[in-house]
Amino acid sequence: MRPFSKSLAVQIFVGTIQRLPQSARPSGIYKTRVNMPVYLNINGFEGDQQADLRVHGGPDKAVQLYPVAHYAALIKRFPELLGKLAPGAIGENISCPDLNEQEVHIGDLWQLGEALLQITQPRSPCSKIDEKLDCKGVAAYIAQSSKTGWYFRVLEPGMVTAENRLVLVESGNEHYRLCSILSLMQQNESAAIGALQRCLMAPGIADNLRLKIEQKIVHLNRASTGTP
Known part of the structure; x- marks a missing residue:
């Protein structure tokens, strides 16, 4: 910073x-x-x-x-x-x-x-x-x-x-730019998982946003592996 x-x-x-x-x-x-x-x-x-x-x-x-x-x-x-x-x-x-x-x-x-x-x-x-x-x-x-x-x-x-x-x-940090996080949350490709995981490390991130990102990661992981 x-x-x-x-x-x-x-x-x-x-x-x-x-x-x-x-x-x-x-x-x-x-x-x-x-x-x-x-x-x-x-x-x-x-x-x-x-x-x-x-x-x-x-x-x-x-x-x-x-x-x-x-x-x-x-x-x-x-x-x-x-x-x-x-x-x-x-x-x-x-x-x-x-x-x-x-x-x-x-x-x-x-x-x-x-x-x-x-x-x-x-x-x-x-x-x-x-x-x-x-x-x-x-x-x-x-x-x-x-x-x-x-x-x-x-x-x-x-x-x-x-x-x-x-x-x-x-x-x-640039990884935590708000527009980028909003864009990542709308993506449905597994390639976004790594960037989303970095977002979880943002200082001061709200618990609510952290939960939404974690849920998005789970969804993308399941989609990429075909897990229901």
Whole structure:
């Protein structure tokens, strides 16, 4: 690993639990931009809530970032979403116009205000995105196109202000580049097994991602040997 000095402007979003419009399921996908200092602890920004703690929230998914540039691709694919999509629209806590999955790695360390963050895993988009936007297929497109965004773990809690920038402290190994991991998880050839095994060694990798990679390796091994 080697130190970098990349510094990026961001917007911060938090939200309380609300009901989705069709199913009335509770969800924390509704976020509002924060323009005042907010404390960031190991479970996320103060005041930010998640409804289903089985799949959302917790230390490995404390903070979610979604690249702003992906919204243009979403609108191109789903023109009916014009006017509905803007930073914060799909439940992210951090919006950044100058960062994407090609530029980050599992294990990267970032400073935001007083808090130190570590990238742990990509986001797995769910059907609540479709329901909030009243548009079927959005979550599937996000997953298939690898425009997922990612989660951070909070290694050191602290205050964050609207003026704070996201600063890269330490970058991970090229084997752990997020776009590469997303691509490997979509492959069905046994040749991907070695690369997937290397991914398991990524520092700070979330338990959930580790499990998914291990399951993928088992599946590829069985497919290559014809084992049911």
